[in-house]
Amino acid sequence: MLDEFIRYSxxxxxxxxxxxxxxxxKRKGGWVQLNWIWREMGPTGGGPFWNxxxxxxxxxxxxxxxxxxxxxxxxxxxxxxxxxxxxxFYRLSxxxxxxxxxxxxxxxxxxxxxxxxxxxVEKPLDHLIDLAGRSASSDPLVGRELDVAMELIGxxxxxxxxxxxxxxxxxxxxxxxxxxxxxxxxxxxxxEIKKEPMGAAxxxxxxxxxxxxxxxxxxxxxxxxxx
Numbered sequence: 001m002l003d004e005f006i007r008y009s010x011x012x013x014x015x016x017x018x019x020x021x022x023x024x025x026k027r028k029g030g031w032v033q034l035n036w037i038w039r040e041m042g043p044t045g046g047g048p049f050w051n052x053x054x055x056x057x058x059x060x061x062x063x064x065x066x067x068x069x070x071x072x073x074x075x076x077x078x079x080x081x082x083x084x085x086x087x088x089f090y091r092l093s094x095x096x097x098x099x100x101x102x103x104x105x106x107x108x109x110x111x112x113x114x115x116x117x118x119x120x121v122e123k124p125l126d127h128l129i130d131l132a133g134r135s136a137s138s139d140p141l142v143g144r145e146l147d148v149a150m151e152l153i154g155x156x157x158x159x160x161x162x163x164x165x166x167x168x169x170x171x172x173x174x175x176x177x178x179x180x181x182x183x184x185x186x187x188x189x190x191x192e193i194k195k196e197p198m199g200a201a202x203x204x205x206x207x208x209x210x211x212x213x214x215x216x217x218x219x220x221x222x223x224x225x226x227x
Contacts, residue, residue: 001066002097002132008061009125017048018058019105019124025068025092026102034059034088059090069093101131103149108156114174 012018024041025032038055041047049055062068068090077083092099105124111117121127154164 002129004065005067005098006129008065009129012125015123015125016120017054019120019128020048021055021058021062022067022092022098022102022128023105025090026099028091031071031089031091034090037090063090067093067096067098097132098128101128104128104131104152106152108153114171 009015009018021037021041024037024047034056037059038049038052039045041049041055042052043050059068059070063070069092071089071091073087073089074084075087077085092102105120105128106118107121108116108118150161150164150168153159153167154161157164157167159167
């Protein structure tokens with residue numbers, strides 16, 4: 001399949017439209033109706049396709065290559081529910097060797113201190129094929145999508161792997177993602193509870209002890225009064 005995709009990519013005079021289509025389907029993550037693809041990837045949505053026939057031809061070719069999956073569904077007409085209409089849906093196939101590396105066609109750059117944007121790299125399809133090919137040769141650095149993303153971040157900011165991890169953790173902390181995740185899973189993840197500081201873990205037990213002491217303190221105070 002990869003060899004066929006390489007031959008097909010070599011025929012693309014402009015790699016950007018096909019690369020943008022693959023990234024679009026990956027971002028959607030599931031089935032997308034053809035009408036929506038055309039609406040967002042066509043001239044109305046500012047996409048790279050000016051002709052719907054060209055878009056459909058590329059989707060059909062990607063389906064034959066096994067890069068995308070196609071499904072036809074019979075749905076009620078939006079104008080008349082009594083009528084039925086066949087709609088075509090596409091999604092990026094998770095089984096394709098290209099799937100984990102689609103976002104590798106993007107390069108990340110900083111617009112503001114805490115705002116990042118992305119754009120296609122030069123010759124994005126060639127870059128995608130290179131990433132998938134290196135994976136096929138058992139390159140451990142690009143075995144997973146997260147590794148690819150971290151490698152790209154390291155290249156953009158010229159930092160090592162430890163610094164990339166620190167940058168990701170800091171950004172997650174600023175957005176509250178790390179704190180929220182721990183709040184959602186305390187009951188289902190006892191290991192997380194064990195990692196809490198002793199003060200936090202015992203705070204609940206300490207709050208119960210004073211009430212018991214107060215109960216025992218009453219007879220002591222009565223004896224003292226009697227004396």
